[in-house]
């Protein structure tokens with residue numbers, strides 16, 4: 001077993017780009033502080049819509065291969081070295097948006113056997129021994145089948161790893177406090193005439209928006225804003241950035257958050273909002 005740093009963070013995401021959008025500042029901050037930051041991405045996003053016209057010829061496996069390159073570039077921008085595809089690149093493919101016939105593709109992640117996929121993730125958990133795991137809520141943040149499945153697989157893998165001897169003390173779901181989202185969108189509407197984007201998204205288009213009191217944790221990644229923006233830019237097929245805003249393939253502008261928010265769903269819920277994912281964790285144990 002190779003030596004791992006005392007603090008170890010594992011993130012589980014559905015597609016290349018989700019990690020940078022949701023957790024880029026958090027990942028850059030903990031990597032810079034010397035924590036071990038590991039990312040498991042479940043699919044290569046083969047069914048993502050491509051923004052740049054010159055790359056729109058890419059689809060299926062070719063798009064997946066391209067997006068793997070984007071993911072590697074993004075992780076370099078964040079200073080994260082440990083990035084893995086669940087079961088290896090191409091093991092599970094993108095399931096497409098909910099309700100499409102793509103969801104029936106036998107190779108897609110939505111059709112994966114949850115226990116089998118969770119077994120693959122549990123192996124990573126047993127190797128990395130994270131004190132903190134970050135993933136989506138049971139709605140996948142916004143209802144994409146791969147995000148819902150990533151949630152199910154992550155939560156099941158936590159149980160399997162606990163049975164094998166590594167019980168993760170803290171689990172977080174990605175969140176955005178409603179007041180923060182509303183203030184950011186108010187600013188966006190004021191700024192929109194000066195932006196290279198025509199329209200704005202709606203607050204409720206942002207995954208994981210919840211009442212403020214549900215949010216337990218805020219990670220100030222302001223010092224790593226440039227790294228987060230660079231990581232998002234690396235996902236050029238999926239994201240166009242004009243700081244502090246960006247668009248996805250729907251071309252609707254939304255805020256780029258450099259403070260990232262979480263809800264603690266396993267571990268002792270703090271009385272006031274905490275500012276460190278490792279708060280209260282006895283680091284260095286069983287390392």
Ligand SMILES: [Zn+2]
Pocket residue numbers: 014015018144147
């Ligand atoms: Zn996604």
